[in-house]
Amino acid sequence: MKMSRKFITAGVAGVMALGIAVSAWAAEPQITDQKIRSGGVTVNIPVVKGAVGGAEVDDKVNMAIDFNIVKKLYAYLPGGSNGLSLQENYYPEFDGYGGAKASREFVTDIAGFINRQLQNQAQAAHKAGSHVKQYTFDGRYQVRFNSEELLSLEQTYMDYLGGAHPNTYLDTINVNLKNGKLLSLGDMFKAGSNYLPRLNAIVAKQVADEQQLKGFFDKKVEVNGTENFYITDNADLVIVYPPYAVAPYAAGTIEFIIPVSQVADIFNFKLE
Known part of the structure; x- marks a missing residue:
């Protein structure tokens, strides 16, 4: 079967266009979901891989996400968010030495500890007459924008500590994927x-x-x-x-x- 030059040219152009489209799509980092659960504490965390800036930027982005979550969890310690200074001083996971794998393990450990704190508080309140037997914390995220250059995430946290309604908090993370800078x-x-x-x-x-x-x-x-x-x-x-x-x-x-x-x-x- 003989193909015309016009048809061949159109076919090559189509393949090139498809290749460009696939290349552009592939430039966006892949985002998968990781769930950490300990009793009444549940946190869904995005795992970012394939940033245009390379593995080092992947690490920076994932550690920034973990750091935001830890800041929120630390607020439930007896000293409140003041306890964050301990984390900053004594846990190198968040200053680049331990990497994202270590920081994610740290989030898992802290989630378990905060769950024990919350349930101890709930039990004490229940003994004092509260009808609530379990306090809860739920953290979720939504990918708002994901391109070769920019990633925009919204993190929403909700806790229930026996009050009239749950409390809702939110954070956003916006990152330059070329260098890992938080924007x-x-x-x-x-x-x-x-x-x-x-x-x-x-x-x-x-x-x-x-x-x-x-x-x-x-x-x-x-x-x-x-x-x-x-x-x-x-x-x-x-x-x-x-x-x-x-x-x-x-x-x-x-x-x-x-x-x-x-x-x-x-x-x-x-x-x-």
Whole structure:
């Protein structure tokens, strides 16, 4: 069967296009799920592998994820989050020497210890008349954006300590996958761009436009650069406030969705 040059050329072009598409897809790191469970403590943790920056960046990203989880778990120690200084001083897993494997083992150990702490507290409360027999902690994550250059994760934590309702907390992790650098809100914008007034103008308009939300806010919402945020596949920058941060618990998590197209002239990354 004789094939025309036009057909052959189209076929080669199609194969090349497919190869480029596969290559682009393969450049995104692979993210798998690991579950750590000890009694009333359950934590789902993402495992990142295949960052464009190599195995060293994989380690940095996974240790940053573990560190965030440990910070949250340490809050349940008798000394509260002040106990974090002990972890920073005495556990080298988080300063690069032990690597991600060691830091993940450390998270597992801490989860077991915190479970014992929580259940001891629950038993004491139950003896004092509480109807609750078990305190719980649940940690989950969601991949919000994953590309060759950027990874954006949202981590949500919920505990129940016998109160009127569970408590919800959240963290976000945004990473430059070329070098493993953790990105702040300011890092998403060009240096000297004076991005805060731009963001605050957009947020203020959203508050004014959404009359059903306006009554919820306890105070004026003003972005200061320390907020949790994530990127979406729709090329949105989402600034996130957990319950109680800017509104009562009943309002839930408050999110301000800012299309990157509105700040494209000062945005630092291409979202592809």
